[in-house]
Amino acid sequence: MTSMSTTSSAPRAAGPNARIVVDDVRMQFVLRHNRSLKELAMAMVRGKDLGNTFMALDGVSLQVDSGETVALLGHNGSGKSTLLKLISGVMHPTSGSVRLRGRIAGLIEVGAGFHPDLTGRENVYLNGAILGMDEPSIRARFDEIVAFSEIERFIDTEVKHYSSGMFLRLAFSVAVHTDPEIFLIDEILSVGDEPFQRKCLDRIRELKDEGRTLVVVSHDLNMVSELCSRGIVLQRGNQVFDGTAADAVAHLRSL
């Protein structure tokens, strides 16, 4: 497998089993209204400021050990998804640092790498490669991926003709058959019908039993407290609770 990033220094105060170390991370968004050069020039001439800022994460530190299953909980706008994006590397923090050990697969959004004009088969290869697999491992796992998605008949049909359920099944199937040590899962367990959802959950439990590290963002609190061992509650960019998943759910409900 190809590595996604270049090696960097070990984070300070990393435990021996740590997989993810988030150290005093702040993420500030600039809410800009000016996009074109003309508007920028006008803003400069008039001395108008270029939009106010918004702190999505305000000094969050946490460590996730190998094999842990952690739920990130919080109401809308609490910074869960931003934190997940920082861990996946899609965004870089304004200050602070994020360090990882091991290969990571971000299921930030299922099917992000799918293209409607390609067939199911082509999309499996493309998405597998996007998620960091090489050609032999995709080929080796191809039948397994298709079998899991249960759409064998349509695998050579263009994805644009798929129903939304079929699309999500295939995308999810590719994602859980990549072979990373760390899984980031954002709201994807609302995939498909109930039998398929159950299948997905079983698959995620399998990944957990294999000792993989899971970070899950979901609003389905019952599912989360059942699936995860640890829960972290965020509120307006701050970490307000860290404990067992059940206690974290209780804490969130009391907010």
Place this chain on the structure above:
Amino acid sequence: MSAPAPLVDQPWTEPGKGAGLLDVVRRRYLLKLLVRKELRVRYRGSVLGLAWSYVKPGVQYVVYFLALGIFLNLRGSIEDYPVYLFSGLVVVNFFTEAFGNATRAVVWNAPLVKKIFLPRELFPVASVWVAGVHFVPQVVVLLIGAVISGWRPQVLPLVGAVLATLIIAALATGLGLLFGSLNVVFRDMENFVDLANMVVVWLSPVLYRWDQVASAVPAWVATVYQLNPITVAVELYHYAFWWPGTVNTPATALPPDLLVNSLVAVVVAAVVLVAGQLVFRRVEGRFAIDL
């Protein structure tokens, strides 16, 4: 599925900080799939498909040939004008397509860029590669035309052609990285690049001879004109595919400092590539936010 690798074997990494263009080389399988996807998507539902990459330069060629070759009678003063014109035109077409598409590549792939981390340099590089796929059949047509007008392959000119192709690829990649990353923040860039691409064909001796410029402008302008890497690539293509086939054309039909200019062009293209990569990496942190 295999069990996860033990922790001790694994180095600490910083997510989202890759090795830039080196990662593109490392993940060439993904690059290959992205190129294939872009070609498939570009010609979806089209009957002619990849043949469009012949039709468009073909029409453009006929227009230039009629207007300049016949109406302005440049074919009277340039021997084998059809080959002269086409050998320059393929170079410029490769550059403008690669540069234009590379500039838009990151924005086009916004859904991916926002959701999954992968070396973002892949997108502009894939665009340049796609332009290369379109470029190859044009070179084949050029070769056929050249052979018909009496051209025979020679080693040194062909080395020059390979060098010219590499110069254009590096230049387009570098500029594509530079303008493609800035285009995420300022969408004006793609319009600016379209404008630049419109002018490119006139800023190099594609339709006319280099000495027609040299005799009309001050010496320093002529020097700058000659140092334009695209001009160098065009002249290298003339040297490779046009000049060997001519009979009555003296060597002065090619600019005198072509060798030196070629070395300068290599340096310029390399500098542009490095600069494009550096700017791309600085701006990259804002991609997921600004898209």
